[in-house]
Amino acid sequence: MREDQIKTVLTDLNGRSASIEASALISIDGLILSSALPSMMDEDRVSAMVAAMLSLGDRTTAELACGTLEQVLITGSHGHILIIHAGQEAVLCTIANKTAKLGLLFLDAKYAAQAVTSLL
């Protein structure tokens, strides 16, 4: 039931904007908890990388005295990957194409992270 609710949050997130292509909820140890990723993506590898990226962001933010990490944004030639905490034990990863309006993407991902945090 709870898994279904989390899946619904991710599906809703993907539907909020045409620019959002995929999303996943991942444990801080790099395990997929729930995902709405394209089938050609290797969930196991993606989840490990995303968790590592957030951890590295946490550590870098602290090391550079920038406070508490709020998000990690990776931008490639074809799109964006937004990684944010979803509570203490999970990470929300959202993938958007290049047309995404970043402010809206940040907001949508933040609301989705809050929603899944309440379900974990």
Place this chain on the structure above:
Amino acid sequence: MHVDHHDRNLEIFCQVGGLSREDQAVLTAVHQYIHPLIPSLTDRFYEVLGEEPEIAPYIAGRVDQLKKTHIVWLESLFAGDYGIEFIKRQEKIGETHVRVRVPPLFVAASMAFLRGALPPVLAAKIPDPAEAVSATASLLRLFDLCQYLIDRKYAEVLMDNLGISPALLTRLQTVGRGSPHQG
């Protein structure tokens, strides 16, 4: 073998690797044959290290001191006490390697040298062939333990630098391109 019973990974290592109290007795018994040869073996070891251009800068100007440390370490392998203090000393060696920025490759290569160099010495100097075989097996297990403890220190530094947990490190090490999906 007497290890910190809170260290589950070390328990697994000793259990699977067959490292036991018997190894301590075996190596202590052959110490008398090996002791006179340790300085020359150490000299050869540092000759080999010095011949490698990428390693040489790490030992330049302090070879004599390093040789002394190395002799103490080799002697300790035959001292018959592989308890918590021994474990701590290996971890300290790992910390020192990290502090002076010695890459893990050099540790692995050095251990490979010793694994290759010492068994023939044991075979040649221990009168009883069966005892030599037994001592070789024990020593190789002990080298593996030392390398595991040093490598583990490298892993701890990596985890600390990246801010990742042991579970995530293991996952990153084992989820490769084309790996079977894991839960």
